[in-house]
Amino acid sequence: MLEVKQVSKLYENQRGVHGIDFSMTRGEIVGFLGPNGAGKTTTMRMITGYLNPTHGSISIDGLSMADHPKKARQKIGYLPETPPLYPEMSVRSYLQFIADLRGIPVKEQKHRIGEVIDRLGLQGRERQIMRSLSKGYKQRMGLAQAILHNPDLLILDEPTSGLDPKQIIEIRQLIRELGENHTVLLSTHILPEINTLCNRVLIINQGRIVMDGHPDRLGQSMGETFEVSLEVKGPREAVLAELRSLPQIASVKPLADVTAAAEPAAEPPAALQPPPLEHGAPEPGVGAGAQEPADAMPAAWLAKPSTVAEPTVRVLVSATDRADIREAIFYRMAELRYPILAMQKESLSLEDIFLKLTTNEAIDPEASAAGGGDPASDVSVPGTNAIDKEVDPHA
Numbered sequence: 001m002l003e004v005k006q007v008s009k010l011y012e013n014q015r016g017v018h019g020i021d022f023s024m025t026r027g028e029i030v031g032f033l034g035p036n037g038a039g040k041t042t043t044m045r046m047i048t049g050y051l052n053p054t055h056g057s058i059s060i061d062g063l064s065m066a067d068h069p070k071k072a073r074q075k076i077g078y079l080p081e082t083p084p085l086y087p088e089m090s091v092r093s094y095l096q097f098i099a100d101l102r103g104i105p106v107k108e109q110k111h112r113i114g115e116v117i118d119r120l121g122l123q124g125r126e127r128q129i130m131r132s133l134s135k136g137y138k139q140r141m142g143l144a145q146a147i148l149h150n151p152d153l154l155i156l157d158e159p160t161s162g163l164d165p166k167q168i169i170e171i172r173q174l175i176r177e178l179g180e181n182h183t184v185l186l187s188t189h190i191l192p193e194i195n196t197l198c199n200r201v202l203i204i205n206q207g208r209i210v211m212d213g214h215p216d217r218l219g220q221s222m223g224e225t226f227e228v229s230l231e232v233k234g235p236r237e238a239v240l241a242e243l244r245s246l247p248q249i250a251s252v253k254p255l256a257d258v259t260a261a262a263e264p265a266a267e268p269p270a271a272l273q274p275p276p277l278e279h280g281a282p283e284p285g286v287g288a289g290a291q292e293p294a295d296a297m298p299a300a301w302l303a304k305p306s307t308v309a310e311p312t313v314r315v316l317v318s319a320t321d322r323a324d325i326r327e328a329i330f331y332r333m334a335e336l337r338y339p340i341l342a343m344q345k346e347s348l349s350l351e352d353i354f355l356k357l358t359t360n361e362a363i364d365p366e367a368s369a370a371g372g373g374d375p376a377s378d379v380s381v382p383g384t385n386a387i388d389k390e391v392d393p394h395a
């Protein structure tokens with residue numbers, strides 16, 4: 001759908017972006033994330049044909065933006081950071097104007113405008129002068145002008161910036177719906193927006209793409225290990241020793257102090273008493289029983305609360321080889337009747353990753369690439385490209 005190949009932009013003597021290289025397939029909603037001045041708007045303006053690259057090429061659905069700008073632009077809808085509205089026009093007359101501008105055949109215009117008005121919830125406001133629209137409705141108008149000619153690709157520059165929380169929710173919902181039949185590239189400063197809307201994120205910093213992948217899998221590509229934080233009720237040293245003895249455990253680090261020993265627990269009601277052990281059966285957690293799989297554990301034991309007052313042990317457990325150790329921990333603690341009160345897989349948040357990638361004074365691509373050592377991951381940490389020295393004649 002979109003191919004951006006080794007695109008650079010040099011403004012006079014100032015670097016805009018360098019060696020931007022990515023593609024998008026139909027149906028993707030891609031978040032474009034970067035700090036101020038990273039190059040998001042520059043990239044988006046080049047994709048939409050408003051700015052010529054100094055180097056590299058852009059094509060939309062196989063159409064080169066340099067060779068066929070008019071046809072290529074027809075395939076794009078663009079919502080700039082500030083929607084291009086004429087405040088004195090009414091909603092309908094503005095859309096009529098855009099329809100003419102976009103070359104929508106006259107006989108189709110009425111139907112198309114009606115569709116867009118419905119889609120963006122503008123019914124009843126057709127005659128309203130745009131100056132009097134709220135910021136959220138102005139943003140809807142911006143989206144309306146972007147989709148009126150039914151483009152395949154939508155480029156949205158900070159579509160929720162400056163909106164109140166209710167408007168943000170509404171515009172996000174609209175973008176989600178538009179994503180059902182459009183390919184969308186949207187820039188944002190709002191990290192949760194990426195998690196709620198996008199199935200892929202591109203992070204740009206200092207004019208270069210420094211990360212490309214699924215929002216949930218970026219941590220892996222940065223060498224993140226598999227870690228689980230745990231709260232277990234049981235004797236501290238025994239819990240630590242048992243966890244350390246499990247396979248594929250790299251480390252078990254006690255977290256903040258354990259809680260003081262609890263008051264002796266009341267005897268459980270008779271209904272929850274463990275069933276009498278059969279003659280010769282091992283005590284729970286003792287001998288061969290401790291090694292047996294979960295289906296060897298009587299269900300009533302698992303349901304029964306501990307009768308022994310024990311402290312709560314809080315630990316951070318790391319796995320070797322990014323193994324998912326949660327089930328092994330669960331079954332072992334259950335066998336020993338050390339109740340797990342909480343178990344949480346720890347991972348780098350998008351915010352952690354963003355800060356790691358964008359707060360360095362200068363990016364060391366080799367170091368980043370070395371961190372991104374997961375060949376199975378669909379996340380990539382692009383390397384650098386030669387910086388163009390040419391000055392753009394179109395700048």
Ligand SMILES: Nc1ncnc2c1ncn2[C@@H]1O[C@H](COP(=O)(O)OP(=O)(O)OP(=O)(O)O)[C@@H](O)[C@H]1O
Nearest residue numbers: 011014015016034035036037038039040041042043
């Ligand atoms: N017309 C211009 N002339 C000269 N330099 C420019 C021009 N437009 C942008 N730049 C520079 O190019 C770099 C990238 O700017 P750009 O606006 O693309 O970043 P951005 O990621 O969109 O930032 P923001 O989030 O603040 O909008 C910045 O260093 C900026 O100063």
